[in-house]
Amino acid sequence: MRIHKICILGAGTLGSRVALQFAISGFQVSVYDISQKALDLGHKTMEKILRQLVKAGQLHESQITEIFSRIQFTLDPFEAVEDADFINESVTEEVDIKKKVWKQFGEIAPEKTWFTTNTSYLLPSMFAEESGRPSKFCAFHFHDVFYSRVVDIMPHPGTDPAMILMLEDLGKKLNQVPVLVKKENPGYIFNTMLMALIGAAGKLLTREVGSIEDIDRSWMVNFHMPMGPFGILDSIGLDTAWHVTHKMPDAASQAFAALLKTYLDQGKLGEKSGEGFYTYPNPEYRKENFCQ
Amino acid sequence: MRIHKICILGAGTLGSRVALQFAISGFQVSVYDISQKALDLGHKTMEKILRQLVKAGQLHESQITEIFSRIQFTLDPFEAVEDADFINESVTEEVDIKKKVWKQFGEIAPEKTWFTTNTSYLLPSMFAEESGRPSKFCAFHFHDVFYSRVVDIMPHPGTDPAMILMLEDLGKKLNQVPVLVKKENPGYIFNTMLMALIGAAGKLLTREVGSIEDIDRSWMVNFHMPMGPFGILDSIGLDTAWHVTHKMPDAASQAFAALLKTYLDQGKLGEKSGEGFYTYPNPEYRKENFCQ
Numbered sequence: 001m002r003i004h005k006i007c008i009l010g011a012g013t014l015g016s017r018v019a020l021q022f023a024i025s026g027f028q029v030s031v032y033d034i035s036q037k038a039l040d041l042g043h044k045t046m047e048k049i050l051r052q053l054v055k056a057g058q059l060h061e062s063q064i065t066e067i068f069s070r071i072q073f074t075l076d077p078f079e080a081v082e083d084a085d086f087i088n089e090s091v092t093e094e095v096d097i098k099k100k101v102w103k104q105f106g107e108i109a110p111e112k113t114w115f116t117t118n119t120s121y122l123l124p125s126m127f128a129e130e131s132g133r134p135s136k137f138c139a140f141h142f143h144d145v146f147y148s149r150v151v152d153i154m155p156h157p158g159t160d161p162a163m164i165l166m167l168e169d170l171g172k173k174l175n176q177v178p179v180l181v182k183k184e185n186p187g188y189i190f191n192t193m194l195m196a197l198i199g200a201a202g203k204l205l206t207r208e209v210g211s212i213e214d215i216d217r218s219w220m221v222n223f224h225m226p227m228g229p230f231g232i233l234d235s236i237g238l239d240t241a242w243h244v245t246h247k248m249p250d251a252a253s254q255a256f257a258a259l260l261k262t263y264l265d266q267g268k269l270g271e272k273s274g275e276g277f278y279t280y281p282n283p284e285y286r287k288e289n290f291c292q
Numbered sequence: 293m294r295i296h297k298i299c300i301l302g303a304g305t306l307g308s309r310v311a312l313q314f315a316i317s318g319f320q321v322s323v324y325d326i327s328q329k330a331l332d333l334g335h336k337t338m339e340k341i342l343r344q345l346v347k348a349g350q351l352h353e354s355q356i357t358e359i360f361s362r363i364q365f366t367l368d369p370f371e372a373v374e375d376a377d378f379i380n381e382s383v384t385e386e387v388d389i390k391k392k393v394w395k396q397f398g399e400i401a402p403e404k405t406w407f408t409t410n411t412s413y414l415l416p417s418m419f420a421e422e423s424g425r426p427s428k429f430c431a432f433h434f435h436d437v438f439y440s441r442v443v444d445i446m447p448h449p450g451t452d453p454a455m456i457l458m459l460e461d462l463g464k465k466l467n468q469v470p471v472l473v474k475k476e477n478p479g480y481i482f483n484t485m486l487m488a489l490i491g492a493a494g495k496l497l498t499r500e501v502g503s504i505e506d507i508d509r510s511w512m513v514n515f516h517m518p519m520g521p522f523g524i525l526d527s528i529g530l531d532t533a534w535h536v537t538h539k540m541p542d543a544a545s546q547a548f549a550a551l552l553k554t555y556l557d558q559g560k561l562g563e564k565s566g567e568g569f570y571t572y573p574n575p576e577y578r579k580e581n582f583c584q
Contacts, residue, residue, distance in 0.1 A: 148514040177513045177583055179506045189502045190510040193521065196492035200485045210481045214471045218482040221469045222440040223517065229485065291469055 003170060004028060007084040007113075009101060011042030011073070014118060015090035017145040020046045023070040024059070025174050030072040032080035039073040046071070049146065081109045086170075088140055090118040098122065099130045106132035114163065116140035120191070121244065123184045125156035134158040140167055141188055142176070152188040154181035194232070195244065201229035202245070202256030212277050213284065221291050231285045234276035238263050295406075295462060296320060299376040301393060303334030303365070306410060307382035309437040312338045315362040316351070317466050322364040324372035331365040338363070341438065373401045378462075380432055382410040390414065391422045398424035406455065408432035412483070413536065415476045417448035426450040432459055433480055434468065444480040446473035486524070487536065493521035494537070494548030504569050505576065513583050523577045526568035530555050 004027065008019040011033040019042070022029045033039050050067065053059040059067075074080050081087070087109065091101050098119065106115070115137045117124055128134035139154035151171040153164055164180065171178035181188050187195060201219075204210050210218070216228025233241050238260050246257035263269075263276060270276030271283075278284055296319065300311040303325040311334070314321045325331050342359065345351040351359075366372050373379070379401065383393050390411065398407070407429045409416055420426035431446035443463040447456055456472065463470035473480050479487060493511075496502050502510070508520025525533050530552050538549035555561075555568060562568030563575075570576055 143514055147516075150510050150513045152510075172584075177509055179502065179510050181501060181506075182503075183499070183501050185496070185499075185501045188510075189496055189507055190514050192496060192501075193489055193492045193507075193511060196488045197485055200488035204477070204481055204484060207475070207477075209473055209475050209477045209484075210471065211474075214473075215481055215485075217469055218442050218444075218471050218480075219485060221442045222435055222482050224439075225515065225517070292464075 003085045003114075003166070005084050005086070006030070007032060007080050007087045007109075008090065009033075009080070009087060009105065010090035010092075011038045012090060013045065014142060014145075015088075016042035016045040017049065018088055018090065018118065018142050019071060020049055020067070021142075021145050021174050021176075023067045024053075026070075028070050028072075030074055030080045030082075030084070032074055032077060034075065036075060039075070043073060053146070077104065078108060081105060081113065084109060084113050086114045086116070088116045088118050093120060093122065095122060095126055098127055102127045102131040106130065114138075114166070116167070118142060121186050123156065123186065124154060124159070125184060128156050128158055135160040136163060138163050138167060139181075139188075140171075143190065145176070149176045150179055150190060151176035152179050152181050152190075154184060154188060156184055198229050198233060198241065199245075199248075199253060199256070202259070203252040205230075206252070206255040206259055213290070216285055217291060220285070227285060230277040231283065234270035234278055234280075234283070236270065237272060238268065238270045238276050295377045295458070297376050297378070298322070299324060299372050299379045299401075299405075300382065301325075301372070301379060301397065302382035302384075303330045304382060305337065306434060306437075307380075308334035308337040309341065310380055310382065310410065310434050311363060312341055312359070313434075313437050313466050313468075315359045318362075320362050320364075322366055322372045322374075322376070324366055324369060326367065328367060331367070335365060345438070369396065370400060373397060373405065376401060376405050378406045378408070380408045380410050385412055385414065387414060387418055390419055394419045394423040398422065406430075406458070408459070410434060413478050415448065415478065416446060416451070417476055420448050420450055427452040428455060430455050430459060431473075431480075432463075435482065437468070441468045442471055442482060443468035444471050444473050444482075446476060446480060448476055490521050490525060490533065491537075491540075491545060491548070494551070495544040497522075498544070498547040498551055505582070508577055509583060512577070519577060522569040523575065526562035526570055526572075526575070529562045529564060530568050531561050 006022045006027045006029045008015050008031045011031050019029050019031045050064050054061050091097055115131050117139050118141050124137055124139040128137040131137050135158055138159045141152040143150050153167045155164055168178045201215050204215050212230045216230050219228035242257055242260040242264055245253050267273055268275045271280050274280050284290055298314045298319045298321045300307050300323045303323050311321050311323045342356050346353050383389055407423050409431050410433050416429055416431040420429040423429050427450055430451045433444040435442050445456055445459045460470045493507050496507050504522045508522050511520035534549055534552040534556055537545050559565055560567045563572050566572050576582055
């Protein structure tokens with residue numbers, strides 16, 4: 001099970017970061033996307049992260065050229081999977097699109113290739129059959145790769161157990177902390193807990209038990225954390241949060257989804273749009289006197 | 293509304309800490325308990341904390357005598373409330389006991405005395421009438437005073453709004469971060485969110501989605517926190533967690549309460565008993581390689 005050549009499907013935010021970490025860790029990487037613009041943006045994302053890593057003393061400037069020499073960007077699916085030992089897919093989070101991609105790559109990938117999906121909320125069993133090799137199919141899910149270094153390994157019932165061991169080993173080689181999700185569970189482990197925390201915070205807000213600031217303050221001060229649930233929501237994006245929340249059937253989630261919608265309708269998506277629960281780039285919760 | 297003389301009811305873990313913080317902040321404090329043993333233990337708790345604060349450079353050795361000179365320990369309720377401007381009650385977390393205490397002190401306290409309860413999960417409205425002065429009654433709830441410096445201010449519908457302002461000011465004088473709980477809510481704000489997190493972790497465990505270690509690791513690595521939900525449970529005490537969880541009607545809470553019960557039946561109460569989800573004093577999660 002020697003893993004040397006990696007194929008990353010999708011050059012978005014997460015795909016680029018995963019590709020970069022593979023290259024930093026010495027793997028050969030091809031990054032595939034259907035759009036040249038996406039590939040160019042992916043390249044820029046990587047350059048930005050590398051500069052940050054150099055600044056933080058985690059890499060030397062001189063390594064950058066070498067790292068990029070291991071990364072190939074391509075619009076050609078055949079070139080992308082040529083001799084690939086391993087695929088990690090980070091395409092758009094829609095079932096039909098992912099199914100189509102897995103059907104396509106299942107047909108053209110070499111027989112040896114292991115298949116992994118980096119889906120955030122979908123399940124590997126949704127795509128395993130489509131790929132044509134369910135026993136070599138597993139979720140291998142990264143968080144943000146560089147700050148939050150968990151990689152979730154979530155098999156579906158048909159995944160070959162040997163693949164799990166291989167992924168644990170591979171996760172460590174990528175400077176990640178592998179976590180085994182023993183059964184399929186939407187949102188893996190961390191996101192399940194995070195959504196519970198955010199759901200509780202949302203309920204406290206919609207029931208008018210506490211203000212946004214006091215709810216965040218409670219969490220930040222007691223746990224000595226740099227942000228509370230609403231600061232976290234601003235960084236996740238209120239659109240993403242709404243996407244998850246509005247599908248939950250319980251009354252509390254529905255009330256919170258309705259509140260999130262009022263923010264979205266005003267173009268307040270969180271940090272990325274300049275405003276969410278807080279105003280950026282200098283939100284209240286980052287000010288020194290917020291927790292005093 | 294000058295607050296000078298404080299009466300603390302109950303010399304347990306939290307009562308002692310609150311009393312000590314009042315004395316450190318320059319207030320005169322009387323600590324009342326019905327047992328001399330409890331008062332002696334409270335004194336020891338304070339000495340221990342003061343030594344830690346000196347060690348941490350937050351206090352000078354020479355201040356200790358002065359701080360203790362402001363604290364009076366007493367078994368006499370009349371002496372305890374003599375000239376008291378303010379009561380904070382931390383007696384046993386049982387409705388009938390607290391009611392009895394508030395009836396007693398409502399009768400003997402000076403007219404000027406403000407009444408506050410430090411209850412963890414009960415509500416101020418349960419005792420406000422009993423105390424005989426509902427408008428001067430509010431919850432004023434500390435966490436651990438020295439590490440987690442949130443103080444919750446939770447009025448009941450009859451609390452005088454002026455009291456809330458007074459408590460915000462007082463909280464700041466005590467080096468705490470005041471948080472307003474606008475409506476009565478069992479567990480205030482932080483504990484509501486913490487219980488949601490712990491509930492989600494418990495469900496992941498009882499549904500066998502993840503191991504104790506992997507669930508904790510997910511939280512610790514992604515949030516750069518020193519412990520995860522099961523480490524937190526060990527420090528809270530599995531008996532306390534069971535006490536809260538087994539009263540919740542939903543199936544997930546019931547399943548987790550049943551699991552907690554198997555630990556309790558083996559005498560595993562968490563850190564205080566030497567074993568809970570982890571073994572102490574050197575639990576796995578504090579080892580260097582746990583998050584690698």
